[in-house]
Amino acid sequence: MKITVTAGEPKDNELTAQLTVPTEDVNSAVRAAYKDIANKYSFRGFRRGRTPRAVIDSMIGKEAVMAQATNDLLNEAEPLMLEELDIVPVEQPNFGEDPALVEEGSDYVIEVTIPVRPEVELDSYDAPAINMPPEEATEAEIDQQIKQLLSYQTKVEDVEEDRGVQQGDLVSVDVENKENAEAVAGTDRTMDLSSKNLPAEFVDALMGMKKGETKDVEWTTTEGEGDDAKETKHSCTVTLKAIRKAVTPELTDELAKSTFGFDTIADLRDAVKEEIEEDKKTSLPNLKEDRVVEEMGKHVTLETIPENYVNQVFNEIAQDFLGQLQRQGLTLDLYLRARGISSDEFIADLRQQADERARQSLALDALAKHLGVEATEEDVEEEFKKAGATDVQSRMEQFKASGQMPAIRESIRRTKALQWLVDNAAVTIVDEIAEKNAEDDASEDAE
Numbered sequence: 111m112k113i114t115v116t117a118g119e120p121k122d123n124e125l126t127a128q129l130t131v132p133t134e135d136v137n138s139a140v141r142a143a144y145k146d147i148a149n150k151y152s153f154r155g156f157r158r159g160r161t162p163r164a165v166i167d168s169m170i171g172k173e174a175v176m177a178q179a180t181n182d183l184l185n186e187a188e189p190l191m192l193e194e195l196d197i198v199p200v201e202q203p204n205f206g207e208d209p210a211l212v213e214e215g216s217d218y219v220i221e222v223t224i225p226v227r228p229e230v231e232l233d234s235y236d237a238p239a240i241n242m243p244p245e246e247a248t249e250a251e252i253d254q255q256i257k258q259l260l261s262y263q264t265k266v267e268d269v270e271e272d273r274g275v276q277q278g279d280l281v282s283v284d285v286e287n288k289e290n291a292e293a294v295a296g297t298d299r300t301m302d303l304s305s306k307n308l309p310a311e312f313v314d315a316l317m318g319m320k321k322g323e324t325k326d327v328e329w330t331t332t333e334g335e336g337d338d339a340k341e342t343k344h345s346c347t348v349t350l351k352a353i354r355k356a357v358t359p360e361l362t363d364e365l366a367k368s369t370f371g372f373d374t375i376a377d378l379r380d381a382v383k384e385e386i387e388e389d390k391k392t393s394l395p396n397l398k399e400d401r402v403v404e405e406m407g408k409h410v411t412l413e414t415i416p417e418n419y420v421n422q423v424f425n426e427i428a429q430d431f432l433g434q435l436q437r438q439g440l441t442l443d444l445y446l447r448a449r450g451i452s453s454d455e456f457i458a459d460l461r462q463q464a465d466e467r468a469r470q471s472l473a474l475d476a477l478a479k480h481l482g483v484e485a486t487e488e489d490v491e492e493e494f495k496k497a498g499a500t501d502v503q504s505r506m507e508q509f510k511a512s513g514q515m516p517a518i519r520e521s522i523r524r525t526k527a528l529q530w531l532v533d534n535a536a537v538t539i540v541d542e543i544a545e546k547n548a549e550d551d552a553s554e555d556a557e
Contacts, residue, residue, distance in 0.1 A: 111130060153169060176211040176212055196519060228444060240536070275318060312329055316348065477531070
């Protein structure tokens, strides 16, 4: 099929184009529609596939045949149109609610509206200044890693002193469900009162309780908003059996040897240092890319990103995440329960990620346009080679025919813009773990 497409400049995030399909392809679509109907249905007195057009017109209706031919024609022309315009639509192109039907013996001309991403401006096209951790492992990073290793050896012990429950304690309790408190009910339950999985009112009610005390606890939760809001009352009886604390062992040469297999603390620290620096060889380049893109996203002058583009990015993120869960043998429900978050919270977080990523993508598009970067045929071929295509040219033709090639070119342009940012960003090396530790210490002192 050979089409002709003319389009003006996008307006209000829509591109209006005129699509023309030549007579030859129109006639071919009409012939194919008649042939398909003749093979699909049985008409009395005619062998399947041999029914004359006049009979089909009288039985099915010529308009129905032309409608099928039009639909087939547009389905075939749409990816070619996207390739010709080199655009990635945000939503499906709109051919109108009731598009005109093809007429055999004539060109088919139709106006198409294509939802597209906005072309944004940046308030600065300069490469940003960012902070990055050093390539070498710092003492603070080694300390943090060892602290994490020691946390795996943590044991829970009873608090012997006579005191009430305090914020952040671990407690052993018997909880009798009275009304809608199944989530916390149980015997000899150990609860971490710093956990976000526990209702705040439930935790507050336990504050000050002493071993052996019993208390009735009530709280209310609300689901939904406005007129759809629904309140649920919860009640239970709690008996405090013990207050507990987590005890982490002190790192000694003996512990380093018996638990981690190193003769001394120094040997353990050297091994951790080597592991951190090996990991940084991969993680730092990715971190640098993330940070320069995040900074450029802040320079997008458009206040609100169009909802349809955010939705498109949201769906991409969600599908990618669900795919990762599936490869790990997990379901979304298991993932949410393990982290103690609701589906609404999960969706809200994903929505925020989508808005940020959409903004950052638009920033890369704007920068690519500003820099004048292009996706050459050689660039495209290289992408298919990297993907392991055995017959590059054949695979490229398939992508063109399906309208997927604009997305490949878009990715190449963004990658080039990103590489420019990475190469030109002003980097300040900062021991971020040490800085955070200092901030935490200062915050504790202030309290």
